[in-house]
Amino acid sequence: MNQVVQSKPAEKKPMRQPIESGCPDGMQYMHPLMVKNFGKWKYHDRPRPGVLHHVAYSGDEIWTVRVGTQRQLGPYEINLLCDIVDKYGEGYVRFTIRSNLEVMVSKWEKVGPLIQAFNDAGYPVGGTGNSVTMISHTQGWLHCDIPGTDASGVVKSLMDELYAEFVREEMPNRVHITTSCCQINCGGQGDIAINIQHTKPPKINHDLVANVCERPSVVARCPVAAIRPAMVNGKPSLEVDEKKCICCGACYPPCPPMQINDPVHSKLAIWVGGKNSNARSKPMFQKLVAAGLPNNPPRWPEVAEVVKKILYTYKKDARHWERVGDWVERIGWPRFFELTGLPFTKFHIDNWRGARNSLNASAHIRF
Amino acid sequence: MAEAQKPPKDPARHSTYLPSEKKSTKPFHPTPMLDQLEGGPWPSFVTGLKRLAHENNMMVDLLGQLEYSYKTRLGYWKGGTVSVFGYGGGIIPRFSEVASMFPESKEFHTLRVQPPAGNHYTTKILRQLSNSWNKWGSGLIAFHGQTGNIMFIGSTTENTQHFFDEINEYGFDLGGAGPCVRTAMSCVGAARCEQSCTNEHRLHRTLVNNFIDDMHRPALPYKFKFKVSGCPNDCMNSIQRADFAVIGTWRDDMQVDQKGVKDYIASHGRKYTIDNVITRCPTKALSLNDDDTLEVDNKSCVRCMHCINVMTKALKPGKDRGVSVLIGGKRTLKIGDTMGTVIVPFMKMETDEDFEKIRNLAATVIDFWAENGLEHERCGEMIERIGLANFLEGIGIEVDPNMIAHPRTSSYVRMDDWDQEAQKWVERQKQDRAQKEKSA
Numbered sequence: 001m002n003q004v005v006q007s008k009p010a011e012k013k014p015m016r017q018p019i020e021s022g023c024p025d026g027m028q029y030m031h032p033l034m035v036k037n038f039g040k041w042k043y044h045d046r047p048r049p050g051v052l053h054h055v056a057y058s059g060d061e062i063w064t065v066r067v068g069t070q071r072q073l074g075p076y077e078i079n080l081l082c083d084i085v086d087k088y089g090e091g092y093v094r095f096t097i098r099s100n101l102e103v104m105v106s107k108w109e110k111v112g113p114l115i116q117a118f119n120d121a122g123y124p125v126g127g128t129g130n131s132v133t134m135i136s137h138t139q140g141w142l143h144c145d146i147p148g149t150d151a152s153g154v155v156k157s158l159m160d161e162l163y164a165e166f167v168r169e170e171m172p173n174r175v176h177i178t179t180s181c182c183q184i185n186c187g188g189q190g191d192i193a194i195n196i197q198h199t200k201p202p203k204i205n206h207d208l209v210a211n212v213c214e215r216p217s218v219v220a221r222c223p224v225a226a227i228r229p230a231m232v233n234g235k236p237s238l239e240v241d242e243k244k245c246i247c248c249g250a251c252y253p254p255c256p257p258m259q260i261n262d263p264v265h266s267k268l269a270i271w272v273g274g275k276n277s278n279a280r281s282k283p284m285f286q287k288l289v290a291a292g293l294p295n296n297p298p299r300w301p302e303v304a305e306v307v308k309k310i311l312y313t314y315k316k317d318a319r320h321w322e323r324v325g326d327w328v329e330r331i332g333w334p335r336f337f338e339l340t341g342l343p344f345t346k347f348h349i350d351n352w353r354g355a356r357n358s359l360n361a362s363a364h365i366r367f
Numbered sequence: 368m369a370e371a372q373k374p375p376k377d378p379a380r381h382s383t384y385l386p387s388e389k390k391s392t393k394p395f396h397p398t399p400m401l402d403q404l405e406g407g408p409w410p411s412f413v414t415g416l417k418r419l420a421h422e423n424n425m426m427v428d429l430l431g432q433l434e435y436s437y438k439t440r441l442g443y444w445k446g447g448t449v450s451v452f453g454y455g456g457g458i459i460p461r462f463s464e465v466a467s468m469f470p471e472s473k474e475f476h477t478l479r480v481q482p483p484a485g486n487h488y489t490t491k492i493l494r495q496l497s498n499s500w501n502k503w504g505s506g507l508i509a510f511h512g513q514t515g516n517i518m519f520i521g522s523t524t525e526n527t528q529h530f531f532d533e534i535n536e537y538g539f540d541l542g543g544a545g546p547c548v549r550t551a552m553s554c555v556g557a558a559r560c561e562q563s564c565t566n567e568h569r570l571h572r573t574l575v576n577n578f579i580d581d582m583h584r585p586a587l588p589y590k591f592k593f594k595v596s597g598c599p600n601d602c603m604n605s606i607q608r609a610d611f612a613v614i615g616t617w618r619d620d621m622q623v624d625q626k627g628v629k630d631y632i633a634s635h636g637r638k639y640t641i642d643n644v645i646t647r648c649p650t651k652a653l654s655l656n657d658d659d660t661l662e663v664d665n666k667s668c669v670r671c672m673h674c675i676n677v678m679t680k681a682l683k684p685g686k687d688r689g690v691s692v693l694i695g696g697k698r699t700l701k702i703g704d705t706m707g708t709v710i711v712p713f714m715k716m717e718t719d720e721d722f723e724k725i726r727n728l729a730a731t732v733i734d735f736w737a738e739n740g741l742e743h744e745r746c747g748e749m750i751e752r753i754g755l756a757n758f759l760e761g762i763g764i765e766v767d768p769n770m771i772a773h774p775r776t777s778s779y780v781r782m783d784d785w786d787q788e789a790q791k792w793v794e795r796q797k798q799d800r801a802q803k804e805k806s807a
Contacts, residue, residue: 015453016532017453018541018583019535019536020540020579020580021535021539021540022572022576022579022582023483023575024481024483024540025568026485026486026487026568027568028483029483029489031487035558038558041560043561043680044679054559064559068410069410070412070415071509071510072412072507073415073509073510074418074419074507075497075498075501075506076384076418077410078493078497079494082490082493092488093490094485095482095511096486097515097552097604099509102555120381121375122383122410123410124409138513139509139512139518140442141433141443143459143461143521144442144444145442145446145461148442149440150433150436150437152412153437156404157404160406160407160408163407163408184698185699187513188607188608188698189604217743223700223702248699250700261440263439263441264440276605276606277599277601277602278600278669278670278672279671279676280647280649280673281649283601297437298437299403320642321677352703353702
C-alpha cells in the first residue's frame with residue numbers, strides 16, 4: 001500500500017484513496033487504569049507542584065506528572081521523552097491544551113524517579129494548580145503567513161523568566177498567559193495576553209493587487225469599510241482611507257500585497273483578565289492595559305518587564321482563588337493602574353460596538 | 368528571574384544536547400539572534416531546530432530564514448494550494464518568499480492531523496508518528512496547534528501525499544483548514560477527572576466524525592469549530608473558541624460529603640473556608656452551618672464549579688448529568704469578540720438516542736448557517752446579524768430564559784403576536800409538567 005512512487009506521478013498507477021477515519025478513538029492509547037475507571041473517579045488532590053493524584057471509586061489511584069515542553073518537538077526530543085516514560089513511567093502520556101506533556105503512573109513510588117529523570121534531561125515539572133503554566137502560543141515567523149512577530153521565541157524568553165513560577169504553586173490562582181502574532185489572536189483569551197497591535201495602515205503594492213487579490217472580498221473584509229476599489233497607475237487596485245483605517249490587518253490575509261506588518265510600527269500590546277472558566281465570575285474577555293511595546297527579538301525584554309510587573313502585582317495583591325480578572329474586578333481599574341504603574345490613556349476607553357457597556361454608568365467610584 | 372541551570376548529568380540525553388556529527392551537507396547560516404534563545408532554563412526550540420539541521424538541509428535553510436525574520440522583523444511565508452488526493456483541505460501550504468536565499472526550505476508545508484480524542488498517546492504511537500514524519504518531512508512536530516491539531520511542520524508538496532498515505536494506514540486522518548468544519552478538542556474528562564459530567568471523547572468523535580466530508584472538502588461560509596469540556600471549568604476554552612461548545616453540567620443537587628466538608632474546615636480553618644468558599648459563591652447559594660456542615664441552595668446554584676474546585680474531596684457535581692450547548696464563540700474578526708451563548712440549557716447524554724440528538728442538532732445548525740451565513744461570517748456573527756430569536760426559529764428550538772442574561776431593555780420592537788407567543792410558553796410549561804409527572 002505504501003510503496004514509494006519514484007517521483008513519477010505521471011504513471012498510470014491509481015492514486016490511493018484516503019480512508020476518512022476522522023478523529024481516532026483515544027481509548028486505544030489510554031492508560032489501562034483510565035480505561036478501567038472511565039467516568040468513575042471520586043476525587044483528586046495535588047501531592048506536590050506538577051503532580052496530580054486521582055482516586056477512583058474502585059480504590060484505584062493514578063498519578064500524573066506534568067512536564068513543560070517546547071511544543072515543537074523533533075525525533076530527538078520525542079525519543080528522549082518517550083525513553084524516560086518507558087523507563088520510569090508506564091508508556092502512557094497525553095498532552096494538555098497548553099502543550100504540557102502528562103505522564104500517568106499507577107504507583108506513587110514511580111513519581112519521584114520520573115520527575116528526577118525529566119529534570120536530569122532538562123525538562124521542568126510543574127504547571128499544575130496555582131502556577132504560571134506553559135504559555136499558549138501560535139506559529140509566528142516559523143510558519144505563519146501573516147505574523148507580526150515570532151511566537152516560539154516570545155514564549156521561550158518569557159518561560160525562561162517565569163520558570164520558577166512554573167515549577168511552584170505560589171500564585172493566587174492559575175495563570176494562563178497567551179501570545180498572538182497578529183490581531184486575529186489565535187492565542188485566545190488569557191489572564192495576561194501578549195498580542196501584536198499594528199499602528200500604521202497597510203502598505204499597498206499596487207502592481208500585484210489585481211493579480212493576487214479577489215478585490216470585492218477584500219473590501220468586504222474591512223471592519224470599518226475603509227477599503228475601496230481604485231485604479232492606481234492605470235491598474236485596478238484597492239485604496240485605503242487612512243483616516244478611517246484602524247490598522248487591524250484584516251485585509252492582509254486575503255490580500256498579501258496589503259502588507260500590514262512593519263518592523264517598527266507593529267507593536268506589542270498587553271491585555272489582562274481573560275478567562276474561559278465559569279468559576280466564580282462568568283467567562284471574561286481580556287482588556288487592554290499596555291501598548292506601544294517594541295517588537296524586539298530575540299528576547300523581547302520590554303514585554304517581559306510589563307508582564308512581570310503585572311504578574312507580581314497580582315501575586316502580591318490578589319486573594320486566594322482570584323484569577324487576574326477576578327482580582328481587578330474587586331480592586332477596580334483605578335487601583336490596577338495605580339499598583340502596576342501603567343499609564344491610563346484615551347485608548348483604554350473602548351469605542352467599538354457595545355462600548356457603552358464598558359463605561360461606568362454608576363456612582364460607584366473608588367478612591 | 369530565571370533559575371540557574373545545573374550542568375547536565377548526561378549531556379547526550381539532555382535538552383541542550385547537540386550532535387557532534389553533521390549529516391546535512393549544507394553549511395549552517397550564522398544565527399546570532401536565535402542563538403540567544405538557547406540559554407535559560409526552559410527547553411529551547413532553537414536547540415531542537417539545530418539538532419534537525421544536523422540531519423537535513425531543509426532545516427539548515429529553515430533556520431536561516433527564521434534568523435532573517437528575527438533580523439528584519441518580518442515573516443516570509445506565503446500560502447498556496449496543496450492537498451492530498453481526494454481531499455480539498457487539511458494542509459497549510461507554505462512557500463518561501465526568500466527562497467533564493469534559502470532554497471532548501473522553499474516548500475515548507477504543514478499537515479494538520481487530528482489527534483486521538485482527549486490527546487491520549489502511547490509512547491509507541493508517538494514514536495511511530497515521529498518516524499513517519501522524519502521519513503517524509505522535516506521531523507518537526509507541534510503538539511498541538513491552537514485548534515487542536517497535531518501539526519507536522521515542514522514538507523514538500525510531493526511528500527505530503529506520501530506521509531498522509533502512511534499515517535492514514537494506521538488510523539490518522541487530516542484535520543480541517545479553510546472554510547470548513549475544523550478539528551475538534553475534548554478535555555481529559557471522564558478518563559481521569561471526577562468533575563466530568565459526560566463522555567467527552569464520545570461526544571467529540573460523534574460530532575466531528577459526522578462532518579468529515581465538511582472537514583475535508585471546505586465549502587462552508589467560514590470555519591466551524593466543535594469543542595467539548597466535561598464541566599463548566601471549560602478546560603478546552605470552548606465557550607470563547609468554539610462555534611459549537613458542549614459543556615458538561617448537571618441538573619439535580621450537587622453532591623456534598625459533610626464529613627469531607629468538616630475535614631476541610633479542620634485543616635484549613637473556618638475563616639479561610641468562609642472567605643474562600645462560602646462568600647465566593649457568585650449566587651450566594653452556600654451557607655456554613657454552626658456545626659461546620661454545608662448548606663446548599665441548589666435552586667440558586669449556577670454550576671460555576673468554584674466550591675467544587677476548592678473542596679475536591681467534599682463536593683462533586685450532581686448525579687443527573689448532561690450537557691449544555693453554547694453557540695457562536697469566536698475571536699476578534701470581524702465584529703469583535705463573542706462568547707458562545709446558551710442554545711440548549713440541558714441535554715441528557717447517555718443513550719445512543721441522546722448522542723443521535725446532538726448530532727442532529729449540530730447538522731441543523733451547520734445547515735442553517737451554510738444556507739444563511741455570509742461569506743467569511745462565523746456562526747456567532749450571523750446570529751448577531753439576524754438576532755437570536757430568528758436563529759432559534761431557523762433551527763427549531765424554543766426560547767428559554769436560560770438563554771439570556773436579562774430580558775430586553777429597549778422598547779423599540781414590534782410585538783403584534785404577543786398573545787400567541789405567550790400561549791406557546793403556557794402550553795410548553797403544561798407539557799413539561801405532564802412529562803415530569805409521568806417520569807416521577
